[in-house]
Amino acid sequence: MASQIIRTESHALATSPELRDDVERTVAFYRRIVRLLATVAMTHWPELGPLRSQEPQMALEAKFHATALRPAVRYPSLGATLGKMPSYLRRAALNAAIGAVSSFLSNYSNFVEGNAAGKKLGTKRDLGARPPQLGFSNVFPPLYGGNMILVGVK
Secondary structure (H helix, E strand, O other): OOOOOOOOOOOOOOOOHHHHHHHHHHHHHHHHHHHHHHHHHHHOHHHHOOOOOOHHHHHHHOOOOOOOOOOOOOOHHHHHHHOOOOHHHHHHHHHHHHHHHHHHHHHHHHHHOOEOOOOOOOOEOOOOOOOOOOOOOOOOOOOOEOOOEOOOOO
16 A cells, blocks of 8 residues: 655645724624624523524524515614624624524523533632633634634734
8 A cells, every 4th residue: 555645735825804804803803793693692592591402503593684575673773783794604603602602601601500611520619710701813714714814813
């Protein structure tokens, strides 16, 4: 059996300041949308939390995204804020918001019970430890965060 040689290359791309500004604005807009969606998800978590698979995404989307079959929605201003955002981007933001809320609530529950975050199950948290936060600084639109463009990575 002959061994196969695989060649890989890495190229630095030169971008203009205008293009870099566009990407930074896109990331900032996406994070703002995820934050808004997370607020709605947190508000309606008692009904979204028990759902599985794609059901939470669909239920959250139904709260703001008007369609011909669903002309009346609970948050029309959120739908207007999203405008004509591509559906793949909107659904990625929905999933990011639902995941952030789910993770935060799980971590907060562990904190309240006195368990340490990120440590072996049953390990008690330190006295005076800070509670978990619902953060969005590491949320990127699809195809950006760390695998194609490094913008806003700290």
